[in-house]
Amino acid sequence: MTAAPEIHIAFAPELALFVPRGRRSGATPATTDGVSTLGHVVESLGVPLTEVGALVVDGREVPVSHLPAAGESVEVRAVERPQRVPGAPLRFLLDVHLGTLARRLRLLGVDTAYESTDIGDPALAARSAAEQRVMLSRDRGLLRRRELWAGAFVYSTSSEEQLRDVLDRFRPELRPWTRCTACNGLLREATKEEVSGQLEGGTQRSYDVFAQCRECGRAYWKGAHHEQLEAIVERALSMRTHES
Structure with a gap:
């Protein structure tokens, strides 16, 4: 049986409200299932994607659809302020x-x-x-x-x-x-x-x-x-x- 891929994930301090206490400082290991997107993994750890800014994997920004691979280091940043909402007038x-x-x-x-x-x-x-x-x-x-x-x-x-x-x-x-x-x-x-x-x-x-x-x-x-x-x-x- 192939072991589930393990990544290391670090959340921005601004997101501490959403994550378990043990994940609030520095990178911690997280086991993925090999098929879920990084966005799904982040949400499964408690953080709504509405609060996520950039997702950075091994130094490069990736979309929420990125499929995590074993050994990757993930940095989850908070939304930048001011937040720009595309499209319609802001309401x-x-x-x-x-x-x-x-x-x-x-x-x-x-x-x-x-x-x-x-x-x-x-x-x-x-x-x-x-x-x-x-x-x-x-x-x-x-x-x-x-x-x-x-x-x-x-x-x-x-x-x-x-x-x-x-x-x-x-x-x-x-x-x-x-x-x-x-x-x-x-x-x-x-x-x-x-x-x-x-x-x-x-x-x-x-x-x-x-x-x-x-x-x-x-x-x-x-x-x-x-x-x-x-x-x-x-x-x-x-x-x-x-x-x-």
Whole structure:
């Protein structure tokens, strides 16, 4: 019986979250079956390919379809930042667990679709492919689905850190105050008369500048929470200034 090929594989420190503790420093041996691609081997060790940048075998970069041979040394690098997504204009799709992140991305004018109910991994992956959206999720199984157009793991459970990470990784164009945080539709200027049906008496008397979503009709004005929202926008724009 022929022995299964053994390779030595080293993961970038940024990928330590995904790999067993014993593989977090330096190259460690891994047994392959002789028929699986390197991409499959990497995923079988816990790392979604959405988080993998270059795969380097004995000093040369190879595709995920590379078939590992016995004795090869493999370096698994993290995705380079900023990450460039080919094809369609950059836009996102978020799963049911990332509602706050979705609203904050929309606040910044980033095209962000969001599923407020759990429609299941197959449907999310299909929508990502159909609409060419980057799937953002903390579900590693979802990010391993082959039909995804593109995807990225959301590393933090803090909504503020999540936003910072997505902005750092993808550097989307920011156009604050242009999208509806409820449905992702584009906003337009509106008169008080046009949105009067959504205003209570105090708002009617206190505010004169309004916007309205072209899709769902929701009205917006600089209300009680505006300072908090303004702070989120200012932090995002400041981060962009420091990057350039």
